[in-house]
Amino acid sequence: MSLKKRIIPIVLIDGFSVVKTIQFNERRNLGSPITVARTYNTRNVDELILLDIDASLSGRQIDIYTIKEIARQCFMPLTVGGGLRTIADIEAAILAGADKVSLNEETIKSPKILKNAARIFGSQSIVASMDVIQKNGRWQIYSKVSDIDLDALEWLKQLEDNGAGEVLVNVVEKDGMMLGPAAEFAEAIANASRVPIIYAGGVSSVEDCITLGKLPLAGLAMSSIFHFTSLTPLDCKLAMAEAGIDVRLN
Amino acid sequence: MITYCHECIIPNSRPEQTFTNGVCDACHSSKVKHSSVNWEARRTEFESLLEKYRGDGQNYDCIIPVSGGKDSCSQALIMRDEFNMNPLCVSHTPCELTEIGLKNLNFLRDQGFDLIQVSANRKNYRELVRVGFFKLGDCCWPEHVGIFTAPIRVAVNYRIPLLIWGENSQFEYGGPASRKDNPVLDRNWLEQFQMSGYRISDLTNDGINLNDIKTFIYPSDDELNNVGVTGLYLGHYTKWDSKENADRVIELGWSTNPDGPIEGAYNDIENLDCKWIGGLHDYMKFIKYGYGRATDQLCIEIRAGRMTRSQAIEARCQSSEGKVPWKYIPDFLDYLDITEHDFFENLDQFTNKRLFEKDLQGALLKDNSGNLRPLFNPT
Amino acid sequence: MIGVIDYGSGNFTSVCNAIRSLGLEYVAVSTPDDLESATHLILPGVGAYNDCVDTLKEKGLFRPLQKITTSGEKFFLGICVGHQILSDFGTEFSCGEGFGAISGNTVKIKVENDDRLPHIGWNNVSFSPSSSLFRNIDQGATFYFVHSYQLMPKAPENIIAWTHHSSKITAAVRLNNCFGVQFHPEKSQKNGLQLLLNFSELK
Numbered sequence: 048m049s050l051k052k053r054i055i056p057i058v059l060i061d062g063f064s065v066v067k068t069i070q071f072n073e074r075r076n077l078g079s080p081i082t083v084a085r086t087y088n089t090r091n092v093d094e095l096i097l098l099d100i101d102a103s104l105s106g107r108q109i110d111i112y113t114i115k116e117i118a119r120q121c122f123m124p125l126t127v128g129g130g131l132r133t134i135a136d137i138e139a140a141i142l143a144g145a146d147k148v149s150l151n152e153e154t155i156k157s158p159k160i161l162k163n164a165a166r167i168f169g170s171q172s173i174v175a176s177m178d179v180i181q182k183n184g185r186w187q188i189y190s191k192v193s194d195i196d197l198d199a200l201e202w203l204k205q206l207e208d209n210g211a212g213e214v215l216v217n218v219v220e221k222d223g224m225m226l227g228p229a230a231e232f233a234e235a236i237a238n239a240s241r242v243p244i245i246y247a248g249g250v251s252s253v254e255d256c257i258t259l260g261k262l263p264l265a266g267l268a269m270s271s272i273f274h275f276t277s278l279t280p281l282d283c284k285l286a287m288a289e290a291g292i293d294v295r296l297n
Numbered sequence: 298m299i300t301y302c303h304e305c306i307i308p309n310s311r312p313e314q315t316f317t318n319g320v321c322d323a324c325h326s327s328k329v330k331h332s333s334v335n336w337e338a339r340r341t342e343f344e345s346l347l348e349k350y351r352g353d354g355q356n357y358d359c360i361i362p363v364s365g366g367k368d369s370c371s372q373a374l375i376m377r378d379e380f381n382m383n384p385l386c387v388s389h390t391p392c393e394l395t396e397i398g399l400k401n402l403n404f405l406r407d408q409g410f411d412l413i414q415v416s417a418n419r420k421n422y423r424e425l426v427r428v429g430f431f432k433l434g435d436c437c438w439p440e441h442v443g444i445f446t447a448p449i450r451v452a453v454n455y456r457i458p459l460l461i462w463g464e465n466s467q468f469e470y471g472g473p474a475s476r477k478d479n480p481v482l483d484r485n486w487l488e489q490f491q492m493s494g495y496r497i498s499d500l501t502n503d504g505i506n507l508n509d510i511k512t513f514i515y516p517s518d519d520e521l522n523n524v525g526v527t528g529l530y531l532g533h534y535t536k537w538d539s540k541e542n543a544d545r546v547i548e549l550g551w552s553t554n555p556d557g558p559i560e561g562a563y564n565d566i567e568n569l570d571c572k573w574i575g576g577l578h579d580y581m582k583f584i585k586y587g588y589g590r591a592t593d594q595l596c597i598e599i600r601a602g603r604m605t606r607s608q609a610i611e612a613r614c615q616s617s618e619g620k621v622p623w624k625y626i627p628d629f630l631d632y633l634d635i636t637e638h639d640f641f642e643n644l645d646q647f648t649n650k651r652l653f654e655k656d657l658q659g660a661l662l663k664d665n666s667g668n669l670r671p672l673f674n675p676t
Numbered sequence: 677m678i679g680v681i682d683y684g685s686g687n688f689t690s691v692c693n694a695i696r697s698l699g700l701e702y703v704a705v706s707t708p709d710d711l712e713s714a715t716h717l718i719l720p721g722v723g724a725y726n727d728c729v730d731t732l733k734e735k736g737l738f739r740p741l742q743k744i745t746t747s748g749e750k751f752f753l754g755i756c757v758g759h760q761i762l763s764d765f766g767t768e769f770s771c772g773e774g775f776g777a778i779s780g781n782t783v784k785i786k787v788e789n790d791d792r793l794p795h796i797g798w799n800n801v802s803f804s805p806s807s808s809l810f811r812n813i814d815q816g817a818t819f820y821f822v823h824s825y826q827l828m829p830k831a832p833e834n835i836i837a838w839t840h841h842s843s844k845i846t847a848a849v850r851l852n853n854c855f856g857v858q859f860h861p862e863k864s865q866k867n868g869l870q871l872l873l874n875f876s877e878l879k
Contacts, residue, residue: 078312113651141686169723171794263790
């Protein structure tokens with residue numbers, strides 16, 4: 048009897064469609080968010096992460112219509128993120144049906160938001176998302192809108208101190224590449240963490256799931272693997288279970 | 298923000314569409330098609346490939362997946378009469394075959410082609426349509442799966458390794474760059490581009506027994522390797538032109554739609570074989586992405602040089618694209634035994650709210666016929 | 677008739693969606709008057725203990741619900757924070773009073789080794805075999821948890837289900853007609869929906 052390792056599909060939306068990025072850059076338009084969400088609901092996935100990747104860049108509010116529609120028929124936990132800048136934004140997302148919200152850019156611009164949000168909504172509802180890249184052999188934070196030079200593990204500590212309930216780590220250079228995860232970094236951050244860590248970036252096979260599943264990560268998040276291969280979340284979990292990793296199979 | 302290609306009228310909401318300098322990759326491909334491809338060399342390459350498969354006429358030496366449409370009938374004629382192959386035509390019966398659809402399949406047989414019609418049992422086909430409509434936002438989802446699976450199954454069972462498909466749709470209409478030069482259609486292609494993210498294994502969660510939907514199950518890799526199944530795109534080796542295809546078959550007696558363009562379309566020569574592959578299927582595309590069949594067809598006209606962009610915009614306005622396809626809706630309600638209320642409630646759920654006008658409460662605005670008011674149109 | 681308390685809690689909509697998907701009717705309860713028609717009350721809850729209490733007080737619902745949970749005059753199901761405030765006190769951020777229906781406090785969970793807080797994700801739940809709330813649910817079925825605090829009843833017989841995260845954690849409590857679940861049945865798919873159905877059928 049113990050907490051299960053989670054397999055969490057990430058669905059990226061750009062305000063109109065589901066998209067998949069490669070290294071946070073190139074994009075493929077994959078169609079209707081409702082279709083994708085219902086597919087994952089059918090699969091009884093552990094959770095779903097929905098990220099509006101244009102909201103920050105274009106300065107608009109997160110796509111509430113889509114969140115509402117997806118949440119309506121989703122009986123699994125839903126984390127929503129993208130362009131959440133204020134407490135009002137977070138409240139709107141939660142009222143639209145999100146169980147947890149993911150904050151990224153805003154935590155860099157004004158770190159206080161984490162503390163305030165955790166105070167109001169409970170830290171268990173607040174996921175801090177961090178995008179990381181490797182520069183000169185060192186893992187550091189990557190931001191689309193701010194110029195920042197900050198060590199990844201240092202930043203993790205700050206996020207935890209400020210009340211993040213969970214941290215979602217996205218490895219930019221592995222994103223969408225289908226070439227495997229940054230396993231060493233995943234191990235480092237898993238061991239350094241005090242809160243649950245969800246790893247995302249490059250997971251492309253059941254072997255990758257098993258490798259990461261053996262680390263003290265709370266869950267693995269992935270996207271390309273489900274859009275572009277025949278693998279489903281259940282396939283990944285069955286392989287992990289066979290390798291002795293505790294996952295939810297019912 | 299919805300933007301449109303500067304040269305045709307396809308919007309950036311189309312799945313798999315990419316744009317470079319404001320021009321969609323289908324238009325880029327079209328230029329390549331007309332100017333950079335050495336069609337002679339491709340044809341020679343094709344002929345030498347076919348050499349390995351061509352038989353003496355006693356047995357079939359290739360399979361042509363057909364729907365009875367202008368393109369697949371053309372493929373059959375081209376492969377037999379120009380390339381001297383001995384094709385077996387294979388069609389996967391649509392959800393609800395129309396009279397004109399049957400007529401054109403008969404046309405194919407009148408031209409001297411043997412045809413295998415793979416007809417899935419209606420009991421489970423209906424449930425797949427239900428999944429497609431309510432879950433995936435595509436009432437014809439099982440048709441897409443079936444037309445790319447049934448011919449492969451026949452290839453394996455009849456031990457006919459070569460399949461000749463029509464156009465490479467990623468090249469002609471837009472898709473990931475990696476697919477454009479790859480003239481092979483395989484299981485991964487089907488899973489990436491035709492299944493809306495769903496997998497056959499997911500259907501067990503919908504209460505469907507996989508043993509009851511054999512015609513939708515792709516053969517295993519072992520089965521494929523055993524026979525050496527290969528699919529080639531005719532559109533990679535010869536210059537694809539859908540109007541030429543239409544002219545070719547119409548001259549021989551193929552029938553266009555007697556009532557003119559089907560609902561939501563510009564021309565009367567496409568999607569004639571199923572009550573819902575035009576009409577409802579295209580309408581579901583419209584509510585999700587903001588464009589429909591007329592747009593697709595007009596873009597083909599633009600890229601072929603038969604129409605200017607302004608003419609296409611005008612023609613689109615005159616078409617019934619985006620209008621509720623009432624003609625076969627009563628039949629659809631009957632087919633799935635659902636109410637009009639549930640039908641429209643589902644359509645509304647799939648409608649991308651950011652594409653259409655809403656009232657102050659956020660509800661979609663509709664006219665008396667239930668038509669939506671698009672916020673974006675090509676200009 | 678099921679009454680779902682609407683006091684601005686985030687998971688109100690999810691709970692209603694789940695109830696609706698079971699084909700059951702419900703009313704939204706946002707004022708004390710609304711309580712009248714409901715026989716089975718559900719108090720959803722996410723967020724902090726104190727905020728939950730304060731908001732219920734602002735809406736005039738705290739005292740009526742306290743009365744209902746202690747008297748057992750209606751069936752009651754508290755979810756997550758809605759379950760925690762059944763206790764006497766909560767210790768999140770500051771000490772705050774709860775309904776006191778189930779004697780005990782809400783305290784922070786202690787973790788060790790690789791276990792982290794919050795306790796987030798799917799975990800197995802063991803429950804009292806005779807529990808009507810868990811009818812037609814397998815022993816060890818997984819439910820979705822997301823919390824850092826747990827309700828520790830003074831009387832062990834009030835605990836009807838538990839899970840494990842570094843140590844035994846209270847998963848569900850009961851006193852007569854008053855129930856509380858730490859996990860989120862509205863997000864626990866098949867098992868959660870069964871539990872909600874079971875609650876609705878209590879007589």
